[in-house]
Amino acid sequence: MTDVLTVNNLSKHYGDLKAVNDISFTVKKGHCFGLLGPNGAGKTTTLEILEGINSADSGDVHYPLIDPKQSLQQHIGIQFQNTALQDFIRVKETLVMFADLYGSRRLVDELIELCSLQEFLDRDCKKLSGGQRQRLLLALALIHDPDIVFLDEPTTGLDPQSRRNFWQLVKDIKARGKTLVLTTHYMDEAHQLCDDIAIMDHGKIIEQGSPESLLQKHFSGALIRIPKANIASPLPFEQIREYGDTLEINSSHIDQDLKRLIDLNVSLEGLYIHNPNLDDLFLKLTGHELRA
Amino acid sequence: MFNFRRFGAIFGARNKEFWRDRSSLSWNFAFPLLLIFGFSVVFSDNNQNQFKMGLLNQVDAPAALESLKYTAYVEYKDKTIALKKVGQHQIDLLLDWDNQEYWVNNSSPKGYILEKLLLHSSSQLKRNEVTGDAIEYIDWVIPGILGMNIMFSCLFGVGYVIVRYRKNGVLKRLQATPVKTFEFVAAQIVSRMLIVMTVSSIVFMGTWLTLDFRVEGSLWTLLLILMIGSICLVALGLLVASRSESEELVGGLLNFASWPMMLLSGVWFSLEGAPEFIKIISQMLPLTHFVDAARLVMTEGATLTDVSQQLFILMLMALAFFICSGLMFNWGKNR
Numbered sequence: 041m042t043d044v045l046t047v048n049n050l051s052k053h054y055g056d057l058k059a060v061n062d063i064s065f066t067v068k069k070g071h072c073f074g075l076l077g078p079n080g081a082g083k084t085t086t087l088e089i090l091e092g093i094n095s096a097d098s099g100d101v102h103y104p105l106i107d108p109k110q111s112l113q114q115h116i117g118i119q120f121q122n123t124a125l126q127d128f129i130r131v132k133e134t135l136v137m138f139a140d141l142y143g144s145r146r147l148v149d150e151l152i153e154l155c156s157l158q159e160f161l162d163r164d165c166k167k168l169s170g171g172q173r174q175r176l177l178l179a180l181a182l183i184h185d186p187d188i189v190f191l192d193e194p195t196t197g198l199d200p201q202s203r204r205n206f207w208q209l210v211k212d213i214k215a216r217g218k219t220l221v222l223t224t225h226y227m228d229e230a231h232q233l234c235d236d237i238a239i240m241d242h243g244k245i246i247e248q249g250s251p252e253s254l255l256q257k258h259f260s261g262a263l264i265r266i267p268k269a270n271i272a273s274p275l276p277f278e279q280i281r282e283y284g285d286t287l288e289i290n291s292s293h294i295d296q297d298l299k300r301l302i303d304l305n306v307s308l309e310g311l312y313i314h315n316p317n318l319d320d321l322f323l324k325l326t327g328h329e330l331r332a
Numbered sequence: 333m334f335n336f337r338r339f340g341a342i343f344g345a346r347n348k349e350f351w352r353d354r355s356s357l358s359w360n361f362a363f364p365l366l367l368i369f370g371f372s373v374v375f376s377d378n379n380q381n382q383f384k385m386g387l388l389n390q391v392d393a394p395a396a397l398e399s400l401k402y403t404a405y406v407e408y409k410d411k412t413i414a415l416k417k418v419g420q421h422q423i424d425l426l427l428d429w430d431n432q433e434y435w436v437n438n439s440s441p442k443g444y445i446l447e448k449l450l451l452h453s454s455s456q457l458k459r460n461e462v463t464g465d466a467i468e469y470i471d472w473v474i475p476g477i478l479g480m481n482i483m484f485s486c487l488f489g490v491g492y493v494i495v496r497y498r499k500n501g502v503l504k505r506l507q508a509t510p511v512k513t514f515e516f517v518a519a520q521i522v523s524r525m526l527i528v529m530t531v532s533s534i535v536f537m538g539t540w541l542t543l544d545f546r547v548e549g550s551l552w553t554l555l556l557i558l559m560i561g562s563i564c565l566v567a568l569g570l571l572v573a574s575r576s577e578s579e580e581l582v583g584g585l586l587n588f589a590s591w592p593m594m595l596l597s598g599v600w601f602s603l604e605g606a607p608e609f610i611k612i613i614s615q616m617l618p619l620t621h622f623v624d625a626a627r628l629v630m631t632e633g634a635t636l637t638d639v640s641q642q643l644f645i646l647m648l649m650a651l652a653f654f655i656c657s658g659l660m661f662n663w664g665k666n667r
Contacts (some may be wrong), residue, residue, distance in 0.1 A: 124500035128352035140341035
């Protein structure tokens with residue numbers, strides 16, 4: 041599959057802070073690529089460098105399918121994390137204004153339908169709900185039919201219902217053959233939407249690959265969590281970690297391991313078992329919670 | 333290339349934003365009206381308490397008049413202009429010491445007193461009479477007040493809007509589109525210029541009909557002065573707001589730009605008798621030329637040719653401010 045974006049050894053410092061520290065990755069055409077990490081990991085800075093509105097200290101960003109003589113802005117669509125729209129301007133007017141900035145109103149009606157903006161077309165942008173706003177911002181990012189769309193934490197602050205609606209919208213856009221690059225600190229969002237992910241922490245990429253392959257690589261089977269208070273002496277398990285008040289056992293054979301616990305006279309009060317997800321992966325890789 | 337479609341998109345959005353913001357819109361009308369009506373009450377009689385004597389081709393007062401107190405001297409090279417000023421009560425008396433003669437307006441009370449004081453100091457002078465229509469202080473000050481209000485509206489109107497756009501990310505989002513800095517800046521200037529022209533024209537007509545102040549020259553010339561003056565001042569406002577993201581800083585800078593103009597641009601009092609360095613500073617301020625041109629048209633019926641020098645200076649300043657603000661413009665800090 042063709043690469044639409046390659047990033048090599050990108051770094052960016054703000055004074056002593058290494059916001060982006062020597063990261064490399066590629067994005068494939070038609071894929072959804074997710075940059076994951078806690079707040080302050082360097083996701084937004086990375087995205088802004090890719091979008092050409094911030095500059096890197098070193099490293100390079102290359103778009104193999106875009107003629108370097110053409111303006112990058114015509115080929116990429118951007119949804120920023122915190123964007124205000126002009127007050128007192130209505131939704132339809134905002135769409136038309138942005139369409140005019142790109143020189144074509146061709147897609148306005150199509151995007152109104154795609155992003156379900158019909159019910160609030162005449163509403164002042166200031167009076168939109170969080171979900172409505174994000175849908176409008178996404179429509180603005182798509183107004184010039186870009187090949188690549190950048191979404192910076194598109195569902196932060198949305199209620200669960202609006203998040204799910206937005207996910208469906210992102211899937212629809214992907215189905216139209218667009219390449220998507222998104223940042224998020226929701227692991228479930230990344231799992232739902234992304235074909236490839238890169239996990240960032242303190243400016244570095246600590247792991248990358250498809251969500252499934254990463255989970256397979258780092259976990260075998262399920263996770264058993266048990267309160268530390270239940271345990272008197274150290275447990276004889278190979279893959280065992282401590283997180284606060286709990287012990288976590290990475291278990292490939294649940295039946296056997298539970299039997300062993302009972303044989304060891306460990307109380308099963310408060311024990312629970314679940315399938316590993318990206319949150320667990322992040323915890324395992326960094327030793328701290330993602331949303332902290 | 334400058335793209336008029338993109339210019340139009342930004343221009344249209346800004347206009348809608350202004351006219352739909354009812355609360356600030358009403359203040360834009362209320363403030364100048366309050367100011368002018370307030371002044372017409374306070375200055376309904378001419379309460380300048382200093383005498384002003386014109387001197388023909390002479391910078392300092394003759395030694396014989398040293399004992400004369402409370403008198404300011406203004407030099408005139410052109411006798412016609414000086415006589416007109418006597419006629420309009422702009423100066424109380426004109427003295428030609430070389431030829432030992434003076435001119436006074438019989439209808440001016442201050443002229444009468446100054447004449448008595450003058451003859452007390454030197455009795456050999458030949459008396460001449462001038463007649464004319466007095467320019468009341470209110471007639472003289474109204475172009476200044478209008479100009480000052482326009483200055484505030486131009487500077488603060490555009491300055492705060494740009495900083496707000498920069499702070500909340502509107503600019504950053506626009507930067508990610510193909511819009512060029514000069515298209516954006518030009519759209520802001522033209523939009524604000526039309527707003528200022530509309531508001532001031534309505535305020536002008538409203539106060540003119542009720543207060544019946546003096547308007548000798550053509551309203552079209554006034555409108556042209558208004559247009560060029562407001563472009564120049566809006567461009568200055570944009571320049572001041574071209575980089576910063578802080579409303580406090582830009583507020584301070586705008587005050588720093590507007591206060592000298594309020595005091596030294598001849599809004600409230602004539603700078604004819606002021607020290608030379610004040611006059612030099614005053615010439616560097618756009619409002620000086622703006623108010624000067626408007627006042628000449630309103631009080632003396634000056635034509636477009638008469639005020640072409642002021643308009644030319646304003647256009648040069650506007651061009652310089654426009655280019656600098658375009659070059660210095662910052663779409664928003666990253667991070």
